[in-house]
Amino acid sequence: MTASAPALAIRDLRFSYPAASWALSVPHFEMAAGEHVLLVGGSGRGKSTLLQVVAGLRDLGSGSVEVAGTRMDALRGAARDEARGRSIGMIFQTFNLLHGFSALENVLAALMFSSMPAAGHEQRARTLLSTLGIAAADADVDRLSVGQQQRVAVARALAARPALVLADEPTASLDPENTETAMDLIQSACRAEGAALLCTSHDPAMRARFARVESIDEMIHGGAR
Amino acid sequence: MSARTLTDGQIVMRSLRARPLSTWITISMVATSVALLLVLLGMRTAARGAFDRGSGNIHLLVSADPSPLVAVLNGIFYANSPSKPISWAKYQSIRSAFPYQWAIPTQQGDSYRGFPTMATSADFFGKFEPVAGEPWKLASGRFFERPFEIVLGAAAAKGSGLKLGQQVFLTHGSGASREGGEPEEHAGHEHGEYPFKVVGILEPTGSAHDRALFVDLESSWILHAHDRRERAGIEGVTTSADLEDDDRKVTGILLRLPTRAGSDASAAMQQQFDTLRRDTAIVVAQPAQQIQKLFEIVSNVDGIFIAMAVVVLISSALSTMLALYNSMAARTRQIAVLRVLGASQGRVFGLVLTESLVITMSGALAGIALALLGGIAASAWLKASIGLVIDPSLDPRSTVIVLGGTVALGGLAGLLPAWRAYQVPVADNLRPAA
Numbered sequence: 001m002t003a004s005a006p007a008l009a010i011r012d013l014r015f016s017y018p019a020a021s022w023a024l025s026v027p028h029f030e031m032a033a034g035e036h037v038l039l040v041g042g043s044g045r046g047k048s049t050l051l052q053v054v055a056g057l058r059d060l061g062s063g064s065v066e067v068a069g070t071r072m073d074a075l076r077g078a079a080r081d082e083a084r085g086r087s088i089g090m091i092f093q094t095f096n097l098l099h100g101f102s103a104l105e106n107v108l109a110a111l112m113f114s115s116m117p118a119a120g121h122e123q124r125a126r127t128l129l130s131t132l133g134i135a136a137a138d139a140d141v142d143r144l145s146v147g148q149q150q151r152v153a154v155a156r157a158l159a160a161r162p163a164l165v166l167a168d169e170p171t172a173s174l175d176p177e178n179t180e181t182a183m184d185l186i187q188s189a190c191r192a193e194g195a196a197l198l199c200t201s202h203d204p205a206m207r208a209r210f211a212r213v214e215s216i217d218e219m220i221h222g223g224a225r
Numbered sequence: 226m227s228a229r230t231l232t233d234g235q236i237v238m239r240s241l242r243a244r245p246l247s248t249w250i251t252i253s254m255v256a257t258s259v260a261l262l263l264v265l266l267g268m269r270t271a272a273r274g275a276f277d278r279g280s281g282n283i284h285l286l287v288s289a290d291p292s293p294l295v296a297v298l299n300g301i302f303y304a305n306s307p308s309k310p311i312s313w314a315k316y317q318s319i320r321s322a323f324p325y326q327w328a329i330p331t332q333q334g335d336s337y338r339g340f341p342t343m344a345t346s347a348d349f350f351g352k353f354e355p356v357a358g359e360p361w362k363l364a365s366g367r368f369f370e371r372p373f374e375i376v377l378g379a380a381a382a383k384g385s386g387l388k389l390g391q392q393v394f395l396t397h398g399s400g401a402s403r404e405g406g407e408p409e410e411h412a413g414h415e416h417g418e419y420p421f422k423v424v425g426i427l428e429p430t431g432s433a434h435d436r437a438l439f440v441d442l443e444s445s446w447i448l449h450a451h452d453r454r455e456r457a458g459i460e461g462v463t464t465s466a467d468l469e470d471d472d473r474k475v476t477g478i479l480l481r482l483p484t485r486a487g488s489d490a491s492a493a494m495q496q497q498f499d500t501l502r503r504d505t506a507i508v509v510a511q512p513a514q515q516i517q518k519l520f521e522i523v524s525n526v527d528g529i530f531i532a533m534a535v536v537v538l539i540s541s542a543l544s545t546m547l548a549l550y551n552s553m554a555a556r557t558r559q560i561a562v563l564r565v566l567g568a569s570q571g572r573v574f575g576l577v578l579t580e581s582l583v584i585t586m587s588g589a590l591a592g593i594a595l596a597l598l599g600g601i602a603a604s605a606w607l608k609a610s611i612g613l614v615i616d617p618s619l620d621p622r623s624t625v626i627v628l629g630g631t632v633a634l635g636g637l638a639g640l641l642p643a644w645r646a647y648q649v650p651v652a653d654n655l656r657p658a659a
Contacts, residue, residue, distance in 0.1 A: 052652040055565070078569035085567015094657045096562045100243045108231035113567025122228040156566075173657070 005069035007031045007164045007196030008054060012063035015053050024049055025220050026063070033068075033163065036187060036197040038206055041216030047200035050216065051166045054198070055088050056080045068163035085113035089157030089195065091167040091186065095149050097141045103129055103152045104137040107159045114160035128155040132189060147178070154186055158193045165190050167199040176205065183209055233572070236563075237579045240556070247548045248584065254541035255588025256595055259631055262534040263596035264603075266623045269527050271604075271615040273520060276302075279432035280512035281354040284491055285498060287311070287319060287478040293510030294518060299333065300477040301512060302433045303341040306334045311507060313473035319480075319507075323497055326483055327352045330475040332445050335395040335416070340381040342395055342438045344445030350376075353479055355430040357489060365389055366425035372444040372465075375421040378437045379429035392420040395440075395448065416448040418462070446472050542634035545584050549577065549642035553649075560646050561654035570647045577643040578636065585635025589628050593619065 008031040016023035024046040031037055041047050052058045054065055056072045065072045068087045075083055089110070097106050107125035116124065129137045132151040136144070141152055150170075157165050167186060171179040183199075187209065190197045199210070207213050241248045279301045280286075288296040289309035298304035310332075320328040329352065332344040343349075350368045354360045361368075366389045369376050377387055387393060397414040421440060429435050443465055450472040451463035482491035491497075494511075501509040553560075560573050568576075600617035607615050 048656075057565070057652040057655075078571060081564065081567050081569040081572075084565070090565050092655055092657075096558065096565070096655055098559060098562060100239055104229070105231050105235075108229065109236075109563070110566045112231045118230045119228055121230045160567075 005033070006066070007033045007035060007068060008198065009066040010054070010063065011066075013053065013065060014061045014063055015049065015058065016061060022046075023061075024053070026050065029214070029219055031164070031196050031198060034191070034194050034196055035212065036190065036210055037199070038210035038213045039198060039200045039216055039219070040202065040204075040207065040213060041200075042202060045216045046220070047202075047216050048168050051090075051168050051198065051200060054164075055090060055166055056084050082113070085110070086115050086160060087163050089160065089162040089165040091153055091157045091165065091170045093169045093172045095153040097149060097152060097156075099142055101141060102138050103134050103141055103144065103148075103155075106141055106152050107156050110156045110159040116160060125155070125159060128159060131192070132185065147181070150182055151185060154189050158189055158195060161193060162195055164196045164198065167197060169200055169202070171201065171203065171206070179203070179205070233576055233579065237576055237583055240559075240576075240580060241583065244548075244552060247552065251541070251545045251548050251584050252588045252591060254544050255538075255585050255631065255635075256591035258534065258538040258541045259589045259592025259627060260595035260599060262531065262538055262627055263593065263619055263624060264599055265527065265531050265534050266627070267596065267600055267619055268615075269531075270620050270623070271617075273516075275431065275615055276516050276519065277513075278356045278430065279434060280516065281359075281432075282357045282481060282489070283353070283479045283512055284482045284494060285480040285501065286510045286512055287480060287501060287507050288476060288510075289506065290508050293508055294515050296477070296508050296510045297512050297515040297519075300331065300479075300510075303333070303343075303437060306341075307476035310474035310476055311478065313470065313475065315506065316475050316478055319478060319501070323493075323500075324483060326481040327479075328481075329353055329479040330442060331477040331479060332442060332475045334476065335397055335445065335448070337381075337393055337395055337438050338385055340378075340385060340436055340438055342440060342445075343434075344440050344442045346442055349439065349479075352481070355432045355434045359430065361430070362428040364426045364428045366423070368425055369439065369441050370424075372441055372447065373419060373421050374424040374441070374444075376425040376427060376439040377423060378427050378435040378439070380435040381438050382426045384436075387423050389423050389426065391423045393423065393438075394420055395438075397448075397452070416451070418451060419444070419448055442475070443468075446474070449474075538631065539634065541588070542585065542631075542638040545581055545635060546638035546641055549581055549584075549639060550645060553577075553642055553645045556646075557649050557654045560649045561651045564649070564651045565655065573649070574643045574647040577646040578639040581639025581642065582632060582635045585631050585638065589631040589635075592631075593624060593628065 008029070010026050010029040013026040014023060039047050039050070049058065053060050054067065054072070056075065060073055063073070067083070070083050070087060072080060072083060098109055101109065104125050107128060108121055111121040111124060126137055129152070132155050134148060134151050134155070141149055144152065170186060171182050174182055183206065186199070187197065280297070286296055286300050288300055288307055289311050290296040290299055290307055299307045316328070316330050327348055329346055329348045331349070333341060335342040347368065350361050364379065366376070375393060377385070395416050397416060421444070427435070446468055447463050447465060450468050453472065454463055454467065482493050482497055484491045498509060498511060501507065563573060596619060597617070600619065604615045604617035
């Protein structure tokens with residue numbers, strides 16, 4: 001990542017599912033390094049799809065997606081997977097932890113695909129987990145509480161020091177009190193690591209937490225900067 | 226202590242441990258089929274080795290049996306008593322017709338408690354080696370030196386329970402016999418007047434000779450001359466002085482041709498074989514050739530067994546494939562998560578393929594251990610029960626081929642599940658469960 005490179009830059013993005021009449025179109029969207037952006041919009045408007053396209057999990061039809069100076073759309077196969085592991089962290093509504101693995105191993109899993117030297121993996125993982133309040137790093141994730149599992153998921157997303165964290169409806173299944181706690185955790189951790197955060201939500205209450213809020217409906221019409 | 230990392234190997238092992246029953250069943254199936262295949266291959270080699278023992282350093286075997294194969298089965302493996310004798314004059318004429326290294330006469334037909342007896346000359350112990358390069362060894366006592374002394378093969382000694390110094394009476398043909406004392410009721414035609422004294426017990430040789438008892442030729446002739454004299458109404462003890470030419474019979478001649486120093490082969494073999502074959506009164510056999518013939522007869526049968534074992538091995542590979550393929554349905558999310566974290570399609574393909582290889586490699590190694598342990602147990606049992614020495618070690622070439630073949634099958638079995646993992650649609654499998 002170059003110092004001046006934006007965390008995310010999208011230009012003339014167009015994506016559609018095969019044989020679908022609906023298409024996602026984003027003329028222009030940019031996020032500065034370390035910037036936190038909330039992406040709002042109703043269900044089925046394409047928020048999750050946009051995150052998947054940014055992460056290189058779906059091939060876009062045209063346009064470009066640049067993450068921390070790397071053109072994700074220009075990469076194919078293993079190169080794109082490697083770039084994703086190095087530059088992008090993802091947090092999911094249901095955490096998507098590796099079951100049967102410990103909290104430490106879940107974080108190590110993110111590091112094994114990163115460019116970070118192996119000698120530093122354990123220290124990095126333990127430090128992150130400790131910072132996020134996980135004392136039992138060697139405990140199987142299935143034995144942890146839901147709140148602790150979310151902390152592990154956040155630690156895993158940040159482990160490889162990504163430039164950009166994509167959080168897809170991370171609080172959709174939480175009550176308002178836990179939503180506050182979870183978002184405090186995610187945002188503070190991203191700030192501490194210097195990572196940009198693109199968070200999707202259909203919860204209007206989330207708007208207050210972000211300095212910048214973008215609507216998917218406006219974005220697809222070229223309204224975002 | 227080195228810092229911990231997560232490796233592909235750990236992911237593979239964790240994945241296998243996550244479904245222990247399926248993993249152990251598939252490993253056990255592979256192990257069983259590998260062990261079965263190795264045991265069958267090993268038995269074929271070992272049986273060949275066991276049959277090769279016994280003919281030892283004989284070049285040719287002469288008898289009056291109906292065929293060379295029967296001559297070998299009777300004369301070396303004691304399958305039956307030879308039905309036709311060869312006269313002593315014939316033996317002498319054969320011996321003097323060519324400068325053999327040695328020509329050892331043998332006579333079979335009597336037994337002791339079902340163990341065959343071989344009457345022969347002292348050269349049988351001095352020159353004939355039951356296994357080439359391995360001369361006879363005594364476990365206790367000595368070889369026979371005088372008439373009516375008997376030497377026991379290792380299995381015969383163990384089976385009969387006879388000890389040095391004990392007296393035995395031989396039976397004409399097969400049938401019950403007794404130790405010193407009165408004849409038992411229902412005993413066969415026993416040579417009751419002539420007790421033999423046990424003077425030696427042989428070390429095991431791993432050949433059929435271990436089941437036999439050995440006496441000197443003249444004692445055997447006296448036994449049968451006594452029978453002849455009894456039938457003729459002549460009473461009294463029979464001695465060597467009473468022997469007539471017709472009493473001096475043998476049933477086999479073990480021949481060794483001259484060889485060059487350091488070589489077991491003889492340049493005169495074929496010529497002498499052909500010369501002896503012209504005599505229609507006898508049958509001449511090259512033991513090695515007849516044993517090869519015997520194996521050609523039975524090779525079709527063990528070929529079927531080995532083919533069946535290969536089918537079982539292929540079935541176990543198919544089971545591995547099915548177990549892995551079915552597990553993919555429950556692992557698509559895990560695969561999708563690994564992909565999100567940066568694992569390439571090739572890497573997840575490799576992970577699943579490695580799982581298949583780990584299962585089959587573990588199964589193959591367990592199968593080799595199983596075959597080795599089974600071989601040792603079977604070898605000990607065969608040696609103890611029938612004196613047959615089977616080498617329990619696995620043939621390295623067969624083992625490597627079976628190991629390589631099993632791993633290759635494991636690789637093939639892993640291809641389909643690995644392809645399924647390769648094709649897992651990442652984004653679709655990260656959604657919250659419905």
